[in-house]
Amino acid sequence: MSLVPxxxxxxxxxxxxxxxxxxxxxxAAAITARDCGLSVLVxxxxxxxxxxxxxxxxxxxxxxxxxxxxxxxxxxxARFRALDITYRPxxxxxxxxxxxxxxxxxxxxxxxxxxxDRILLTTGAQERPMPIPGWxxxxxxxxxxxxxxxxxxxxxxSGRVVLAGQGPLMWLLANQLIRAGVxxxxxxxxxxxxxxxALEQGGIFSGLAQLTKGIGLIxxxxxxxxxxxxxxxHLRAEGxxxxxxxxxxxxxxxxxxxLLHEGVIPSxxxxxxxxxxxxxxxRQFCWRPKLDVFGASSHTRIAVAGDGAVIGGWEAAVATGQxxxxxxxxxxxxxxxxxxxFRAEASADALLQARALRPFLDALYAPSQExxxxxxESTIICRCEEVTAGSLRWAAAIGATGPxxxxxxxxxxxxxxxGRLCGPTVAAVxxxxxxxxxxxxxxxxxxxxxxxxxxxxxxxxxxxxxxIS
Amino acid sequence: xxxxxxxxxxxxxxxxxxGRALMVPEGSSAAAAILIAGLPAIRETAVSGSPRLxxxxxGVCFDCLAEIDGVANRQACMVPVAAGMRIARQHGAREPQx
Numbered sequence: 001m002s003l004v005p006x007x008x009x010x011x012x013x014x015x016x017x018x019x020x021x022x023x024x025x026x027x028a029a030a031i032t033a034r035d036c037g038l039s040v041l042v043x044x045x046x047x048x049x050x051x052x053x054x055x056x057x058x059x060x061x062x063x064x065x066x067x068x069x070x071x072x073x074x075x076x077x078a079r080f081r082a083l084d085i086t087y088r089p090x091x092x093x094x095x096x097x098x099x100x101x102x103x104x105x106x107x108x109x110x111x112x113x114x115x116x117d118r119i120l121l122t123t124g125a126q127e128r129p130m131p132i133p134g135w136x137x138x139x140x141x142x143x144x145x146x147x148x149x150x151x152x153x154x155x156x157x158s159g160r161v162v163l164a165g166q167g168p169l170m171w172l173l174a175n176q177l178i179r180a181g182v183x184x185x186x187x188x189x190x191x192x193x194x195x196x197x198a199l200e201q202g203g204i205f206s207g208l209a210q211l212t213k214g215i216g217l218i219x220x221x222x223x224x225x226x227x228x229x230x231x232x233x234h235l236r237a238e239g240x241x242x243x244x245x246x247x248x249x250x251x252x253x254x255x256x257x258x259l260l261h262e263g264v265i266p267s268x269x270x271x272x273x274x275x276x277x278x279x280x281x282x283r284q285f286c287w288r289p290k291l292d293v294f295g296a297s298s299h300t301r302i303a304v305a306g307d308g309a310v311i312g313g314w315e316a317a318v319a320t321g322q323x324x325x326x327x328x329x330x331x332x333x334x335x336x337x338x339x340x341x342f343r344a345e346a347s348a349d350a351l352l353q354a355r356a357l358r359p360f361l362d363a364l365y366a367p368s369q370e371x372x373x374x375x376x377e378s379t380i381i382c383r384c385e386e387v388t389a390g391s392l393r394w395a396a397a398i399g400a401t402g403p404x405x406x407x408x409x410x411x412x413x414x415x416x417x418x419g420r421l422c423g424p425t426v427a428a429v430x431x432x433x434x435x436x437x438x439x440x441x442x443x444x445x446x447x448x449x450x451x452x453x454x455x456x457x458x459x460x461x462x463x464x465x466x467x468i469s
Numbered sequence: 470x471x472x473x474x475x476x477x478x479x480x481x482x483x484x485x486x487x488g489r490a491l492m493v494p495e496g497s498s499a500a501a502a503i504l505i506a507g508l509p510a511i512r513e514t515a516v517s518g519s520p521r522l523x524x525x526x527x528g529v530c531f532d533c534l535a536e537i538d539g540v541a542n543r544q545a546c547m548v549p550v551a552a553g554m555r556i557a558r559q560h561g562a563r564e565p566q567x
Contacts, residue, residue, distance in 0.1 A: 045528060045547060046547075047549045052527060056496055059478075059495070059496045062477070063474075063477045063478070064477065065474075065477070090549075092547070126525070126527070126529045127525065127529075136519065136521065136532075138509060138510055138520050138521065138522040139470075139522065140524075141522065141523060141524050141525075141526070142524055142525050142526075144525065144526070144527065145523060145524060145525050145526035145527070146526075148526040148527055148546075149471060149501055149504065149526060152496045152497060152498060152501065153473065153478065153493065153494040153496055153497040153498075153501045153505075154473060154474045154477050154478030154494055154496075155471045155472060155473050155474065155494065155497075155501060155504070155505060156471065156472060156474065157470065157471055157472075158470045158471060158472040159470055180474060181474075241509060241520060242509065256470055257470065267529070383521075383524065383530060383532060384531060385516060386514060386516045386517055386519070415531070416531035416534065416542070417529065417530055417531040420529050420530070421524075421525075421529055421530050451528075451544070452542055454540075
């Protein structure tokens with residue numbers, strides 16, 4: 001019998017502030033926290049800082065398809081890299097104990113454990129699920145996935161490329177693909193009229209810079225000859241072993257790669273797993289952690305900033321990261337309350353500016369009910385366990401009152417992704433059958449380990465292993 | 470089906486996808502290597518055996534589970550390529566280790 005070697009027990013290293021995620025919010029928080037004299041740990045699952053928006057920016061900064069979009073991130077990354085902090089990239093958080101302040105991570109088959117007085121989650125956003133018939137076919141992927149492939153490896157889809165869905169990212173990705181030599185077709189699902197929405201929601205003047213950028217992207221894509229089909233409904237991906245056609249009401253587009261997108265929502269997997277209180281955001285159709293103006297959560301040790309707190313884009317993420325770091329310094333007795341409030345003013349102003357256009361964007365790109373709760377019975381909702389909309393409706397009809405009951409009935413949310421992807425759809429379908437609001441049916445309650453770990457990694461943990469439930 | 474743009478990403482790393490040597494851009498993930506290799510699927514699902522390719526490329530969906538350097542159930546999109554890395558498709562659930 002061979003024994004797995006385990007590290008000798010020793011107390012985990014302790015920090016004033018631990019930050020989970022090295023995107024704009026996490027980097028900005030680290031910079032501000034260091035400025036306040038805090039000892040800072042930053043852990044991140046990706047190999048380099050930048051988050052998703054500035055993913056691999058140091059590599060992609062010279063790529064003509066991406067350079068202009070990456071430029072604002074390079075300065076932030078350079079300032080972050082120069083900090084005297086402990087930075088652990090490529091490390092996956094699989095257990096966070098908010099009461100003890102312990103973080104358990106795996107990195108290259110090794111277990112890392114740290115303790116922190118305050119913990120800031122800057123885990124960012126993920127794309128809203130877009131469960132149309134056929135979305136599991138090879139060749140169908142999220143628009144964000146294609147953008148990540150372009151940022152990290154400079155690669156682009158070959159053959160006929162169709163973008164389908166809606167949101168600011170679609171126009172940005174279309175431009176990036178065009179610059180990289182790919183001319184896609186855009187099939188837009190938007191149903192809200194631009195002008196009326198703008199007049200109703202306002203923010204046009206204070207958000208003028210963002211609006212100008214957005215309109216520039218739309219004009220540029222159209223000038224490049226990109227075909228745009230608007231108001232598409234009842235989308236379905238078709239093909240035998242791979243996607244061949246995107247079909248919609250009144251038309252179809254042949255495709256070799258189909259890229260879907262319906263906006264982004266906060267990644268709440270960890271914030272929900274540690275039991276933070278969440279609120280339903282009726283404007284963005286998603287759950288988000290309940291926070292005060294500094295990002296402090298319902299747990300005294302934990303704060304949340306960036307798109308994981310509320311979707312606002314990278315400039316808002318920087319501002320909320322700064323606010324959370326100032327509050328951490330205050331709570332640790334390193335900054336007087338008056339100083340925190342004084343220093344917070346600039347960030348609060350920047351936040352207001354960064355969020356000016358949000359009400360307009362949220363209203364303009366509101367997802368339709370058929371995206372939130374797919375009507376066709378055979379549409380797969382849970383990609384891991386291949387649970388369909390039809391079986392979920394059956395489960396709701398015979399008494400599954402929320403996602404956690406449906407999980408016990410059908411295994412939806414019990415596969416490897418732990419409901420990260422199907423959670424919003426499962427809740428929306430149950431709400432529809434019960435005839436109540438989504439917030440009333442609740443959400444999955446994820447548990448540690450947040451990602452699969454090996455027995456060797458578990459054995460290497462002093463603390464996390466005891467607390468796993 | 471993806472293609473690389475060597476003019477803009479000239480640095481490459483050699484990996485093995487299903488045993489075949491392949492040069493992929495530095496910074497690629499193992500999932501990106503499979504897309505560049507043009508495999509029809511990265512895995513077959515544990516429930517129905519349906520073919521899948523990566524969906525999100527950012528660690529959310531777990532559709533890119535693959536066997537990397539002999540270890541099954543790895544999220545291929547979260548594993549940066551390294552010289553000589555062996556990336557293989559996963560058929561159904563992870564096999565029990567012998």
